[in-house]
Amino acid sequence: MAGKPKLYYFNGRGKMESIRWLLATVGVEFEEVFLENREQYEGLLKEGALLFHLVPMVEIDGMKLEQTKAILQYIAGKYNLYGKDLKERVFIDMYVEGTTDLMELIMSHPFLLPEDKAKHIEVIKEKAKKRYLPIYEKVLQDHGENFLVGNQFSWADVQLLEAILMVEEISADILSEFPLLQAFKERISEIPTIKAFLQPGSKRKPQPDDTYVTTVRKVFSMYYKVAFN
Template sequence: MRAYFIFRILNMAGKPKLYYFNGRGKMESIRWLLATVGVEFEEVFLEKREQYEALLKERALLFQQVPMVEIDGMKLVQSKAILQYIARKHNLYGKDLKESVLIDMYVEGTTDLMELFMSHPFLLPEDKEKNIELIIEKAKKRYFPVYEKVLQDHGENFLVGNKLSSADVQLLEAILMVEEKSADILSEFPLLQAFKERISKIPTIKAFLQPGSKRKHQPDDTYVATVREVLRMY
């Protein structure tokens, strides 16, 4: 029994620690990937400018930016590097160089779409409706047709190879984000509909999609005000 409690303490001490705002932004895909591989993590929410300045003073932010993740004795910044590290560590990065570059390509494409969401809360009210229209148009005409064809040509349940990769996880995240703006967005993409249902049923992902998980809601005015205060964005 004593050994069990010692193990639990050590295990808790080894949890990755995520430094970001209490919202989606660039940290959300990192939360998704850690949840998918079943890794518990702690979060430090930046709510005051002083917290951010303390991290700068400690030289914890290599390029003076968040997100930052403490993991495996490192303080990692740059979301792409963090995601690739997690994917490699947990075998979600393909079996060889060719699969890895396909995963990178799909992830980068999905990220381009998701960045439209990240900027949306900070737009002027008169620009938000146009941005939603742009998101829906690009999803329908540029991004989702690509993934529909990839699934059709590949003939497997996943985008790359015949197993789950970080590209699948991020695509599901993006699909659900677009559906928040347009519920019937997948009506013209039957393979993506099936993909969404299939990936959503993976146990760790299914758990992450349940209420009470560390998945974040759509950004609200409080999130925007906090980001502006901490980063002094005016």
């Protein structure tokens, strides 16, 4: 019997959070190994555990997987959240890529210089309200169904909810002009496994703080000069 998936990342959201969301949605318990210092990361490199020298890395079903999208596609496919055919899968991928773009914009915020953060918040709100959220509102309006693809719950629905909640942390009334997304949020949030993941005490991570930012910089600083803005 296979053990629980093991997630290697920092003790924070970042790119691992969508993986946590998806595993929690399908009711799969998982373990986490938090990278707290440079030595842990170098140890994984020496073991050959990081093929691309990247995290997130997930041990699952006897494999060590990197690249966030590949990990998410595997989990979604294994647990029947990836459409019934190639056509549905490509739409799921397309919608997920859109929410990923928005979420990565938000993920970059804690790493910006203090003087850039206020302007960046306005950029996030503008892009969410004018570019991204109207797309998903229109998708729901055009087909009149409860889910984004094939009238069936999928990985795309999970990630859209995650993105909505991230934007609402920045602008609580962001959905005021999007009634279908408001209803979507309420509907998907009531799925039992998701409802449990949204409760205090779950493995959902809070918004990034200074400790998270410092840890990420410390672990990666010798290998990468990352432009976060």
